[in-house]
Amino acid sequence: MKKFAVSGLIFLIALFIAISVLLYLQRNSRSTIFCSSLDDSIRPRNYCLMNPFRDKKPEILAETILQELKNGNPNVIVPYLNDLTEDRRNHFLENEEKYQVESWRIADREDSENKISLMYWVSRRNYFDGHLENISFFFELEDNEWKLKQFDATY
Numbered sequence: 795m796k797k798f799a800v801s802g803l804i805f806l807i808a809l810f811i812a813i814s815v816l817l818y819l820q821r822n823s824r825s826t827i828f829c830s831s832l833d834d835s836i837r838p839r840n841y842c843l844m845n846p847f848r849d850k851k852p853e854i855l856a857e858t859i860l861q862e863l864k865n866g867n868p869n870v871i872v873p874y875l876n877d878l879t880e881d882r883r884n885h886f887l888e889n890e891e892k893y894q895v896e897s898w899r900i901a902d903r904e905d906s907e908n909k910i911s912l913m914y915w916v917s918r919r920n921y922f923d924g925h926l927e928n929i930s931f932f933f934e935l936e937d938n939e940w941k942l943k944q945f946d947a948t949y
Contacts, residue, residue: 863895874945893918908935
C-alpha cells in the first residue's frame with residue numbers, strides 16, 4: 795500500500811512538472827489555455843483559463859487604463875481615439891464619464907506575431923444591474939515594447 799502511495803505521489807509530481815514545462819514552452823504561442831461560456835447568448839460571457847507564463851505586459855497596461863477609468867479619469871483613453879471622428883471620440887468620453895467602470899475580468903486574448911487584442915467584461919455604474927459590456931484593447935509590438943494602438947468599448 796505504501797509503495798502504491800509513493801508511486802502515485804511521484805506520478806503526480808512528474809505530471810505537474812511536465813504540465814509546467816509545456817505551459818512555459820507555449821508562453822509565446824498560447825496565452826489562453828481554455829475559454830468556455832456559461833451561457834449560450836448572442837454575446838456569451840467567456841471565462842478563460844490563462845497561461846501563467848504568458849507575457850502579461852499588455853494586460854498590465856490595459857488594467858492600468860481600466861483603473862484610471864474606474865477612478866473617474868475618462869481622458870486616459872484620448873490618445874487611443876486619434877483615428878476617430880470628433881463625434882465618435884466625444885461619444886466614448888461622455889459614456890466613460892456617465893457609465894464609470896466598476897470592475898472587470900479578462901474575457902478573451904488573441905495573440906498574433908506582433909499584435910495582441912484583449913477583451914474585458916466590465917460592470918459599470920449607472921448601468922443596467924448586473925449587465926456586463928466589453929472593452930477591447932489592441933496592442934502592437936514596437937521596439938520590443940507593447941504599445942496600445944486602439945481602444946474600443948460597447949455601451
